[in-house]
Amino acid sequence: MARPAVNAEGVSKRFGATVALDGVDFAVACGEIHAVVGENGAGKTTLIRILGGVHRPDRGVVRVDGVERHFVSPRDAIAAGIVTIPQELRLVPALSIAENIALGDLPVRRFGPLALIDRTRMYEQAREVLAELDFAPDPRAAVASLGFAERQLVAIAKALRRRCRVFILDEPTAALEQREITRLFSVLARMQRQGTAIIYISHRLDEVAAIGDRCTVLRDGRVAALATRGAFTADDLAAAMTGGAAKQAVTASLAGGDPLLDTRPDGTTHFRLRAHEVVGLAGLLGSGTDRMMRGLFGAGNEAARVEVAGEQRRLASPRDAIAAGIGMVPGERSLGLIMNQSVRDNILLPNLDTLSRMGYLDRDAGDRIVAEVMELVDIRPRQPSLKVGALSGGNQQKVILAKWLARRVAVLLLDDPTQGIDVAAKAQIHALIGDVVARGGGALIYSSDLGELARLCDRVLAVRQGRVMASLDRRAGIDESKLRNAIGG
Amino acid sequence: ATAQQNVTIGVSLAQDDNPFYIAMLRGIRGRAQELGWDVATVSANEDKLKQINGVQDLIARGVKGILISPIDAVGVNAAYDAAAAAKIPIVSVARGSTSPNQTIHVAMDEKQIGRDIAEWTARRLGGKGKVALLMGPSGAPTFRNLGDGYSEVMAKYPGIEIVFRSDGPLTRERGVKQAEDVLVAHPDLTAIYTANDDVALGAMQAVNAANRKGKTLVTGMNGVPPALRAVKEENLAMTVELNPGEWGRLGVDVLAAFLKGDKVEPRVFIKHVIIDGANVDAKLPKT
Amino acid sequence: MTKLSLRFDPRMKRTLNTWNLAGQMPLLSLILLCAATAVLTNRFLSPFNLTNILVQSSIMAVIAMGMTFVIVGGGFDLSVGSTAALSGCVAGMVMLEAGIAAGVAAGILAGAAVGLANGVVIAFLNVNPFITTLGTMVLVRGVVFLITGGAPVSGESGLPSEFVAFGSGRFLGIHYLVWIPAVLLAVLSFVMHATPYGRRIYATGGGREAAYLSGVAVRRVIASTYVWCGGLAGVAGVMLAARLQSGQPTAGEFYELTAIAAVVLGGASLQGGEGTLYKSVIGVFIMIVLGNALNLLNVDSYWQRVAVGAVIIAAAAAERLRSHRASSQ
Amino acid sequence: MTKLSLRFDPRMKRTLNTWNLAGQMPLLSLILLCAATAVLTNRFLSPFNLTNILVQSSIMAVIAMGMTFVIVGGGFDLSVGSTAALSGCVAGMVMLEAGIAAGVAAGILAGAAVGLANGVVIAFLNVNPFITTLGTMVLVRGVVFLITGGAPVSGESGLPSEFVAFGSGRFLGIHYLVWIPAVLLAVLSFVMHATPYGRRIYATGGGREAAYLSGVAVRRVIASTYVWCGGLAGVAGVMLAARLQSGQPTAGEFYELTAIAAVVLGGASLQGGEGTLYKSVIGVFIMIVLGNALNLLNVDSYWQRVAVGAVIIAAAAAERLRSHRASSQ
Ligand SMILES: Nc1ncnc2c1ncn2[C@@H]1O[C@H](COP(=O)(O)OP(=O)(O)OP(=O)(O)O)[C@@H](O)[C@H]1O
């Protein structure tokens, strides 16, 4: 292997009592794609944040081209040619797409000492990099007007635009469709040929197996395995990550109970969810699945009129929906959780009414429920007083599910619930959905991963422009390619 | 028949939430009504720029003359300049200005009032004791002058010591709080000077609560009815009657004389009267 | 993790864990301040002065508790000073006509009504709380002057003597004025921490969208915090009228800034979702003890301002130490 | 999309697209206010009165521009009023000793120094901006009283006559005091919209973390906004001294609230990242025209407060119409 472009030697990092990294060695060479995988909370993000100048290691050193460097801020790392696409989307919603892409390095025209923004060039550059991803929004539109996955593309474009020697991607594909992923990979391949060192973090192990030259597996803050291309398969990685064999996802039960949720037969969006049934929503970026989901939860612009368990209901707010036995896991975690509050408070939030004893809160009952559901969902650490913001992504997602499981809702609306979640946690979440369905509930699930839908669902509805265009039934067989055709991908 | 075209005069108050100015405005309005004049009022709430702006607005409105209680002797001179430029007479009432464009000043002798209060207090104390000064808002010249007059006289009494001195807003609440604290620091305090009756009434409460009634004299200033009642009940040792209503009437009369073309002295003084147990009965509003 | 430990309030547990320094900065600042003053003047710890401090703090403590509701809910209220003045004057006017009980009730209701107006505009019309309550601050002050003609409200012969006596009276050796915030603190702490409603306030302030998607009626919760704030400002206004033996139309100026400062010194976040009633009260004590100390030490009133400004900043900086580790930037 | 259209500033384009209503609420409010007043009194549109309005707005406009920097950067500044008083007094004192130019420079520098202190504490010590600038507001006022002894600064025979003349003089028929904000508006708008530095302010206010990860020196940017704000408050303080023909230690009280109200009326978000200088100036005009109109109409000063409060809330509510669609709940 060539000389590393950047490497970490024996880096350790603690956050309070948590040891996020413990003596990790890591290196990436020019022209190499080095994948990093590991369970949620294994320390992947912490590692690349150290390389990117966000955190300073407690022990160990970072070298760039063999020279020891002590980055004080991301600015230093960027100046050294290390550019990162962070895991949590970091864009400025009020600024335009082009400004976000150029931020930190705005193109200027100089008039003597005066440097003015060169807007023409800024828009051109934005258009160019966005085109590489097959994405052509108006670069002058505000980022706030974009959907979650579209913002992900902008974040990628932003990093692509920086000429860099080391390119770090922290779960860039978590919310993306196959089409965008393919585009991204071809861009990465080109950069690789040009000699860029690439660090690629993902939970989609087949992806990793496909593009990684080498792969580091982190477990509990240590390097559990380091393998080169050809020497590992997705299953090997899963085994190394968890320290044992992973279960594959469940297959759904046989469908067909009483109708649980029936949208008004207003033509194109009509569908029905029955007990014991998992229905999928599939759609491309901007197809409106998220709006459909919010609408059903009473959080759309207009009240939803639906039949729940055979009863006509008007859902004007999430409160109405919850009262009708519906729970939703939103696509963005920050919408599902109050980050600076404890796991306990978050889980109890939708359950407060049931814990009210003549106006006051039954703490003991609350604690029992929290303990029970944390056990059931396997939230780690089992510490109800921990702030949710300090949990890893997978555990955060489980907390959102726990809120609704504690309430025993009949209908779960899940907007990309396994996005950014490790294989083991993903299997657990699938199992939990299975449990809900088994005890007579129903689930409506959107996923950016069509394979997941194909495995999980009894029926998948293909959505385009907010309308249900087709319905694929499990009995007729569902597979990824059929789905892709149905949604127009 | 001469007042067919109604004359409007402008009034610019330093504040609109102080009983003194409220009473003064009432006097102005009363006298103006007798003359068949209209009154346009603006209030600055102790903001100098706002006072200049208000006077400009009055000029824009086309008033024939302006009565102003300037917040500062220099700071609002631009208002006087603007009036002069528009050839409108501008009469200071109560507070005064250094502006050459001030037409007339209907004034009180602030330093002299301060001296009179001090003399009265010193006599009562027999030339011995500890005194606290609760003065007016920082930077307001009237209250600085009052305090200076007061301190000047007290300096002549070796037996009297000023142990506390503080600026603050003219509110009853502040009177209570600061008097409470001073009485902790100096339990043997013999007199509290206050710049205003509201402060005095607050200080008086603290004195009574500390069981110092009669032992710590509280003096007021302005002569508002509740203060007169307190003097009557011997809770307040004395206050000074300024009769702001009368003051306002005088201001209108002076302006009227000037507009008629009569000769008026540039400074017209209003009398102040010390009110204590001896003469309070005559001053109490009849019930 | 044993079954037993689950029965503890996690909040209490966290507090215990970190008692030593973090989270208790406001209390430490207060103790430091008191100790320094006690060293400089022996009168500070006299029973008489301690009583003073309690009484002086009482009114602001009630206002700061109301402000805590609003700030925890993610809002802001500049109108509390004007509201207190309104309540005091309304209470006085009604009292002179219809007796003490009616007066007190009217005063508190007037405050709650202002709070309701604020709450509706802010929560349901989505107007910025800063600008809304700035508007009500000015507007309500105008209303106070209009109804009183700018003159203090005390009638011909003063407010009813029982009411005036209440302003300086004691029960078990403690002023009534001090009992009120003490009882309110106990009751309201229960509301904030032990009722579903209280938890919803924290949730709404901590993440409005997430709370909404969890079925919290966020608008109603937000509006309700302003009603608390207005109602408590009303209580404070009535207390103030008792203490000043009159309804004072000019009372309460700058109360809003003092109250917000106290709440922030008590560790609340103006982002919402954080804050504790008793710590806000500690914040009030810091402000009041500081003023008391400077008066006792006969510090020049100009230097007093310098000292107050410096201490506010220093106390806030000390409080930052606590959250320093928590925030990465 | 043609090549040509790319050359437009997108902001302008966006503004044009939505000109009809959204985004121009402040201007519409102002026009409505002017129209209503003009109907009620024919004196409103007299040249004398229009000049009045311009001069009256000038000083607050300068302060509001500084406040816009801070608010766009995600901050808050309560200390501008005290800072303006400090600058006016420092300018006066230095001017009496060392001439006009030195005085003006000293005044502005004093303001910038206060801003720098605020900025360092807020950006680098991470202390809450509300509490920090509340502290400086009180502290700086104390300093002003200390250096002036509480008395206005005008020397034995007044400030230099050229300086006083400047306060009422004109150039091309327009007051100098009006030229200053006009020129500043042009220059500073350019800074905010056409330079990378300006965009970094928006980015920092709109998403501090994102800006930080993009390599923006967020702390330096934030600190710099306070320096602008302090420096511009310094300019305003010097203008005020010229207008008041003296340095006034008590000047500038409540300016902070008026300035913040103007900026928010101009559509800025107290969350940061949004706001435009010229709209903040429109916000100032709304406040000043309102006062002017009420004076011309001889509205009682108590009713004036009621009207000002109501209009502030109404204008803010109108401005909400714009962003209404954006907020989902
Ligand atoms: N700022 C922080 N404060 C406290 N704990 C933290 C912080 N950042 C990370 N951690 C903890 O460090 C551990 C490693 O986190 P890290 O984000 O690196 O995991 P990850 O491998 O990226 O997980 P994921 O797949 O969920 O993104 C976790 O236990 C996490 O809770």
Ligand SMILES: Nc1ncnc2c1ncn2[C@@H]1O[C@H](COP(=O)(O)OP(=O)(O)OP(=O)(O)O)[C@@H](O)[C@H]1O
């Ligand atoms: N999001 C963040 N995560 C972690 N640390 C942060 C973050 N934001 C700021 N910091 C801390 O702030 C410090 C300074 O940040 P920043 O680069 O904004 O300051 P600066 O003064 O502009 O830079 P410099 O001092 O290097 O010139 C960094 O060293 C870092 O520790």
Ligand SMILES: [Mg+2]
């Ligand atoms: Mg991660």
Ligand SMILES: [Mg+2]
């Ligand atoms: Mg740095």
